[in-house]
Amino acid sequence: MTEEEQGVPAVLNRDEDKPPPSINDQDVNHSSLKNNSHDSPNESIPHNDHSILSNHQLESNLEENLIEISCVKMIPNSASSSSSSNTNNFNSTVQSKNFIPIQLERNSHSLIYRNQKFQAELDVDFLKLFGSSHTGRGSSHTGSSSSSSSNSSGSGTHSNSNNNRFKSSTTHPSAAVLTIALEHVFAIHQKHSLMFSVFTFQPKDSKKIVYHFETSSIEETCEWIHSLRCNTFKLHDPTCSMNDVNTINNNTLSNTYNDIHTPINNNNTNNTNTNNTTNNTNTTNTGNTNNNTNDNNNNTNNNNNTNNTNNNNTNNNNTNTNNNTNNNNNNTTNNTTTSFGSHRQVLIFLNPFSGKKQGLKLFEKHVKPILDVSHLSYVVIKTERAHHALEYCATAQDLSQYTDIIGMGGDGIIFEIINGIGKRLDWKQVFQSIRIGHIPGGTSNALAVSAGSQLKSGKPASPEMAAFIVARGFYQPMDLESCFQAPNKHYLSFLSITWSAIADVDIGTENMRWLGGARNTVGALKQILTKKSYRGKLKYLHPSGEESSFTTSQRSNSVPNIKLNQQRYSSYNNYKKKNNNYKKNNDHHTCMTNEKIQCPLLEQYFHQDFKAIAPDYCNGNGLVNEQNMVNMDTTNSTVNHENSISSSLTLTEIEDKFSLFVAANISHLSYDFIASPMAHHHDGYIDLVYVKDNISRGDFLNIFLAAEKGDHVFDKAVDVSKVKAFKLSPIDTGSYVVVDGEAVDYGDILVEVHPSMCNLLTL
Numbered sequence: 001m002t003e004e005e006q007g008v009p010a011v012l013n014r015d016e017d018k019p020p021p022s023i024n025d026q027d028v029n030h031s032s033l034k035n036n037s038h039d040s041p042n043e044s045i046p047h048n049d050h051s052i053l054s055n056h057q058l059e060s061n062l063e064e065n066l067i068e069i070s071c072v073k074m075i076p077n078s079a080s081s082s083s084s085s086n087t088n089n090f091n092s093t094v095q096s097k098n099f100i101p102i103q104l105e106r107n108s109h110s111l112i113y114r115n116q117k118f119q120a121e122l123d124v125d126f127l128k129l130f131g132s133s134h135t136g137r138g139s140s141h142t143g144s145s146s147s148s149s150s151n152s153s154g155s156g157t158h159s160n161s162n163n164n165r166f167k168s169s170t171t172h173p174s175a176a177v178l179t180i181a182l183e184h185v186f187a188i189h190q191k192h193s194l195m196f197s198v199f200t201f202q203p204k205d206s207k208k209i210v211y212h213f214e215t216s217s218i219e220e221t222c223e224w225i226h227s228l229r230c231n232t233f234k235l236h237d238p239t240c241s242m243n244d245v246n247t248i249n250n251n252t253l254s255n256t257y258n259d260i261h262t263p264i265n266n267n268n269t270n271n272t273n274t275n276n277t278t279n280n281t282n283t284t285n286t287g288n289t290n291n292n293t294n295d296n297n298n299n300t301n302n303n304n305n306t307n308n309t310n311n312n313n314t315n316n317n318n319t320n321t322n323n324n325t326n327n328n329n330n331n332t333t334n335n336t337t338t339s340f341g342s343h344r345q346v347l348i349f350l351n352p353f354s355g356k357k358q359g360l361k362l363f364e365k366h367v368k369p370i371l372d373v374s375h376l377s378y379v380v381i382k383t384e385r386a387h388h389a390l391e392y393c394a395t396a397q398d399l400s401q402y403t404d405i406i407g408m409g410g411d412g413i414i415f416e417i418i419n420g421i422g423k424r425l426d427w428k429q430v431f432q433s434i435r436i437g438h439i440p441g442g443t444s445n446a447l448a449v450s451a452g453s454q455l456k457s458g459k460p461a462s463p464e465m466a467a468f469i470v471a472r473g474f475y476q477p478m479d480l481e482s483c484f485q486a487p488n489k490h491y492l493s494f495l496s497i498t499w500s501a502i503a504d505v506d507i508g509t510e511n512m513r514w515l516g517g518a519r520n521t522v523g524a525l526k527q528i529l530t531k532k533s534y535r536g537k538l539k540y541l542h543p544s545g546e547e548s549s550f551t552t553s554q555r556s557n558s559v560p561n562i563k564l565n566q567q568r569y570s571s572y573n574n575y576k577k578k579n580n581n582y583k584k585n586n587d588h589h590t591c592m593t594n595e596k597i598q599c600p601l602l603e604q605y606f607h608q609d610f611k612a613i614a615p616d617y618c619n620g621n622g623l624v625n626e627q628n629m630v631n632m633d634t635t636n637s638t639v640n641h642e643n644s645i646s647s648s649l650t651l652t653e654i655e656d657k658f659s660l661f662v663a664a665n666i667s668h669l670s671y672d673f674i675a676s677p678m679a680h681h682h683d684g685y686i687d688l689v690y691v692k693d694n695i696s697r698g699d700f701l702n703i704f705l706a707a708e709k710g711d712h713v714f715d716k717a718v719d720v721s722k723v724k725a726f727k728l729s730p731i732d733t734g735s736y737v738v739v740d741g742e743a744v745d746y747g748d749i750l751v752e753v754h755p756s757m758c759n760l761l762t763l
């Protein structure tokens, strides 16, 4: 199979008589408008709170009789029109009363949007959307496949030589290093005034990525795409304003991929940039020479990285000089435009040994090409041993220069980043001022999946999508959990605390890493056959009343959340202001506060246990001090719950035999295991999901199988509760207590959630 056959979509067939072929056979969420014979687009189906259609629903309901709108050119037409009998619209079975499909009149090529008739232009090249002279029907295909063949060389260039292996690629802004297109505008949500569109991007030599996004109007849709082209990516787009171009030029060619600890400070407002960083430990350094010439914008960039080689774990002085010579008079140093990408300094920890040890290859092939055409500067540190990232994040004095810290690998590398930051004196400032991101390179990649980098549910997270998420820089708050074990051991968890079945699968299959994702399946089968259970005590703090444990109907209402989690429509408007102000609001200044982490609920409700397990963290009086709440970003938090519900919390205690126990902060434990579909990374709760030992092997097997889609929560044998804090005390031995995939001491563990403690890069 050629690269094109694998990743580049077939040329869209614009012959209206035949149904067009699908955009792409693989790795693409394909949604299209349906040619529906029903005349009443507003025919409603029972309304629920989740009237937004999921990708899954769209996929399953829009199979037949499709007509694709590849690109919609909206030209207001004086003739207003009501529904026509000859319209294409969504199947009424997938509509809710608030959901208005865009209607495409098949023969007249016009589109009806809010009772206004627009001319619909079918084309795959989004640039033409803005082209004032282009009025003909877009039957030509000038999009991805052709543009990729005409691309300039550069992105993803790979040489076997160590010296130039990570040479920064040419990022020629005028070349089609990246193709961005609006593929479909597929529906409007009336109540929330949201417009759902499908947008694609395809870096040169890479797969086409398709995803849905939401805006509130077609104008905003255009602005959003425009912003992607001009502000997220370094595309030389005639539609970009001069300010945009200034931003592009000031950022062009600023990325260097170092396989050492050499932070690069590419100051966007200063074209000559010298950065000497010392104290880089335990590195094997290779000299990188990087010369990039960009003729089109008369930019010359020489990145000369001179690095020492030292295999003896001693400190090196690494010198990294970026000399950017910019000869274009238009490129002022006064970078006044607001760009999501401007000022972003991204630190990437890459674990080359994650998963199937393909981290470096994955990075070069799927991630680097996207980052190289993005408005950010990045540094890559290849981790050389366990705890490397943790130590770096805990001790690096220059950490505050970064706006984003990314882990490329499995969830273990994220655990290290978070716990490293948690050990700093200025942990609070760092958590507030940086965004954490995950590019999948490991086996499970739970955070990457939960952050939206899956292209299809049940499939592994996509490194390209994750790179896009990094490039775009949109983020949401994320809860973290404090986990305490005696004596005074403290971990910050972003993922899960497991015991019994899942912990046994996770840790008991460490020797099967070579199997990749299949090791989880093998482990699960072993678990089902042996069906071990363990006696233990569980004490948990939950909102009083019915919410303590989900009833079946509550579960069924909540499960669509998982669809939203997967889909994660991002409202452009919501993010725009926040992201533009990000740097301003979070100006980095290192402040050694040495503030101890506070756990007011453990203080109040688990005081004796807390005092016994972690006396250094316990205040001693057991009183809740509202001032000490670790709700760090209440403006971002969906639930500022401490104040509102601390008075209505209840403690529940059980002692039993458990076959399965998970405390989940996010929905997925891996791409094909949805531990709690109701979990969301900033809902302010921990989801306890457990199974007591009163079920047959067959039922246990069903629970495991159903967990692939999160449907196990419908099983009566599965208990689900949203809690604020809990204590787990294993009594029987033989299992593991596992925090975020890492085995910790087998014994009591005390946990409290910290709502919105950090920021997560999400779709």
Ligand SMILES: Nc1ncnc2c1ncn2[C@@H]1O[C@H](COP(=O)(O)OP(=O)(O)OP(=O)(O)O)[C@@H](O)[C@H]1O
Residues within 6 Å of the ligand: 351, 352, 353, 354, 355, 356, 383, 384, 385, 386, 387, 388, 408, 409, 410, 411, 412, 413, 416, 441, 442, 443, 444, 445, 446, 741
């Ligand atoms: N260079 C290295 N050599 C050995 N171990 C490393 C190195 N870099 C990181 N590690 C350790 O490897 C552990 C596992 O890594 P990671 O979580 O990235 O991959 P994984 O376990 O394959 O993925 P997943 O967590 O999704 O199953 C981390 O906890 C980290 O401590």
